[in-house]
Amino acid sequence: MSEVLNIKSPKRTVFWLLVFLFPPTIGLGLVYYSAAQGLTMGFTNWNIISAPKWIGLKNFEQIWNDYRFWLAVSNTFFIVLVTVPAQIGLGLLAAVLLHRIKGKTSSILRFVYFYPTTCSVVALGLMWMFIYDSGGLLNQGLEFVGLESVRWLGYGNALLSVCVLIIWTGFGYISLIYVAGLAAIPEQYYEAAHLDGANSWQQFFYITLPMLTPTTFFLIVVTTIGAMQTFGQVYIINGRADSTLTIVQYIYEKAFTQFSMGYAAALSWILISFILILTVIQVRLQRYWVSYDI
Amino acid sequence: MTSKLIQSATRMPRDSNQTIRKVSLGDITANTILVFLFVVITVPFIWSAIASFQTPHDFVSGKGFLPSEWTLTNYKKVFTDIPMTRMIANGVFIAGTASIGGVFASAIAAFCLAKVNFKGRALYLSIVILTMMIPPAVLLIPFYTIMYALSLIDTPWALILPHLTGSAFAIFFLRQHMLTIPHELHEAATMDGCSIASILFRIYLPLVKGPMSVLIILNFMIHWNDLLGPLIYLNSVEQMTPTAGLSFFRGQFASEYPVLLAGSIVCIVPTTIVFLLFNRQIRQGLLISGLK
Numbered sequence: 001m002s003e004v005l006n007i008k009s010p011k012r013t014v015f016w017l018l019v020f021l022f023p024p025t026i027g028l029g030l031v032y033y034s035a036a037q038g039l040t041m042g043f044t045n046w047n048i049i050s051a052p053k054w055i056g057l058k059n060f061e062q063i064w065n066d067y068r069f070w071l072a073v074s075n076t077f078f079i080v081l082v083t084v085p086a087q088i089g090l091g092l093l094a095a096v097l098l099h100r101i102k103g104k105t106s107s108i109l110r111f112v113y114f115y116p117t118t119c120s121v122v123a124l125g126l127m128w129m130f131i132y133d134s135g136g137l138l139n140q141g142l143e144f145v146g147l148e149s150v151r152w153l154g155y156g157n158a159l160l161s162v163c164v165l166i167i168w169t170g171f172g173y174i175s176l177i178y179v180a181g182l183a184a185i186p187e188q189y190y191e192a193a194h195l196d197g198a199n200s201w202q203q204f205f206y207i208t209l210p211m212l213t214p215t216t217f218f219l220i221v222v223t224t225i226g227a228m229q230t231f232g233q234v235y236i237i238n239g240r241a242d243s244t245l246t247i248v249q250y251i252y253e254k255a256f257t258q259f260s261m262g263y264a265a266a267l268s269w270i271l272i273s274f275i276l277i278l279t280v281i282q283v284r285l286q287r288y289w290v291s292y293d294i
Numbered sequence: 295m296t297s298k299l300i301q302s303a304t305r306m307p308r309d310s311n312q313t314i315r316k317v318s319l320g321d322i323t324a325n326t327i328l329v330f331l332f333v334v335i336t337v338p339f340i341w342s343a344i345a346s347f348q349t350p351h352d353f354v355s356g357k358g359f360l361p362s363e364w365t366l367t368n369y370k371k372v373f374t375d376i377p378m379t380r381m382i383a384n385g386v387f388i389a390g391t392a393s394i395g396g397v398f399a400s401a402i403a404a405f406c407l408a409k410v411n412f413k414g415r416a417l418y419l420s421i422v423i424l425t426m427m428i429p430p431a432v433l434l435i436p437f438y439t440i441m442y443a444l445s446l447i448d449t450p451w452a453l454i455l456p457h458l459t460g461s462a463f464a465i466f467f468l469r470q471h472m473l474t475i476p477h478e479l480h481e482a483a484t485m486d487g488c489s490i491a492s493i494l495f496r497i498y499l500p501l502v503k504g505p506m507s508v509l510i511i512l513n514f515m516i517h518w519n520d521l522l523g524p525l526i527y528l529n530s531v532e533q534m535t536p537t538a539g540l541s542f543f544r545g546q547f548a549s550e551y552p553v554l555l556a557g558s559i560v561c562i563v564p565t566t567i568v569f570l571l572f573n574r575q576i577r578q579g580l581l582i583s584g585l586k
Binding site for chain 1: 562
């Protein structure tokens with residue numbers, strides 16, 4: 001272990017080590033204790049004030065028969081199914097187009113596309129709430145071209161409107177990652193393909209896309225996990241309306257407005273299982289389409 | 295390659311073969327899409343910024359893009375009817391303390407795990423890394439009960455303390471950086487009889503300033519933009535951060551939209567400044583870490 005300090009005065013070093021590792025050790029203790037507590041809490045009935053009561057699987061039984069839970073599940077999966085492909089598709093498109101132009105324009109555009117990701121979800125949510133408003137920007141535009149206005153946040157439309165906001169916010173981050181991925185593809189591949197007479201489309205489908213599959217895989221996993229936990233956008237835009245209820249929002253509502261801690265803990269375990277299952281499926285499926293060695 | 299092709303193509307005379315015209319047509323489509331996306335991203339910001347100077351009456355009547363009368367009342371209301379100054383101070387305090395404290399704690403731990411030899415070091419590191427596997431959603435409720443037991447609910451410390459212990463990712467990230475620093479540096483220092491504390495503070499922390507600042511900037515933005523945490527832990531208006539405060543006042547100002555829009559603009563100004571100042575570090579940090 002030559003890379004490690006050779007200790008001259010062990011006592012002093014032990015003292016400093018204890019001091020230095022004190023905060024992270026407390027943190028580790030907290031995290032593991034909390035994870036264990038979260039696991040057992042799901043099997044109790046607890047309102048935080050009185051002592052928790054062990055009730056076995058009753059919470060899970062109740063969840064199974066809870067129509068709002070199923071509503072939250074279907075809304076959340078809808079958000080995942082719409083926003084993940086759309087964000088990644090749009091992000092890839094933007095990245096490929098940005099890669100064609102170099103220099104200042106490209107970096108300004110990347111900067112602008114990425115900007116919403118850095119903004120508070122609350123601020124963006126409020127802005128879009130008024131864009132979707134009955135007299136908002138979108139309806140003004142529709143009126144301007146002579147179309148009827150739409151209730152963007154009405155029961156049937158609200159969920160899709162939220163998805164649009166999520167896609168609008170997130171695709172810039174994705175294109176940023178893709179631009180880095182594109183820059184890593186060796187130029188020679190394109191030169192060789194060009195000499196063999198491949199056109200731009202062929203080059204895209206036979207070189208660019210396969211070379212980007214590891215990036216795409218990473219982005220699918222990350223954005224799916226993010227979309228499964230959608231909260232801020234729906235909370236701001238639609239308040240507590242059931243049309244856009246998501247799982248995290250339901251957990252929040254149960255735990256911190258009704259103080260059904262046990263029920264909410266059981267819900268969060270279900271959410272985690274969903275995320276885990278999705279991730280495992282994605283990891284399993286990657287060998288069919290992700291190429292790590294070209 | 296393609297761009298080179300296009301460059302040479304555009305320089306050629308117009309009446310050459312068809313493929314060249316096809317490529318430049320592709321170029322036009324590409325640029326149109328880029329401009330379209332640019333417009334789609336910027337218009338909501340511009341529109342909100344303009345609307346935040348509108349009178350509520352103007353906004354509701356919704357006639358045209360530009361207000362008939364520019365007014366600062368909305369911004370005044372943000373700072374008088376909503377205690378925004380207080381909220382910004384809370385937000386800066388929470389995000390600043392949590393990010394700076396957390397990254398320093400992580401850097402110190404990373405130093406111990408990278409450069410000091412002690413029994414159980416490898417085990418400690420794997421216990422740290424294992425916490426990255428635990429989803430934050432599991433910890434939400436138990437953490438709340440801990441803060442409740444410590445009676446820290448409705449204080450900024452409920453949001454700060456959990457971060458002051460350092461994060462697994464930051465520890466791992468900074469440890470990797472410290473491993474790349476040659477050990478000749480501290481060998482000389484040890485010869486001179488320096489303690490590991492002075493080696494850490496005089497040699498290693500200055501050398502990982504770059505990665506540390508990337509982490510601090512990213513964490514600052516994440517904490518500033520956080521909604522769920524402040525919503526859970528902060529109940530009284532005086533304790534709220536701008537994000538929680540705006541969502542709290544959303545109902546009260548439901549009929550005065552421009553005030554809420556002005557509040558939103560105020561809320562994104564600090565992160566925008568940070569982003570403009572450090573955009574290279576932020577993008578670089580995001581690329582390395584993949585964290586959002």
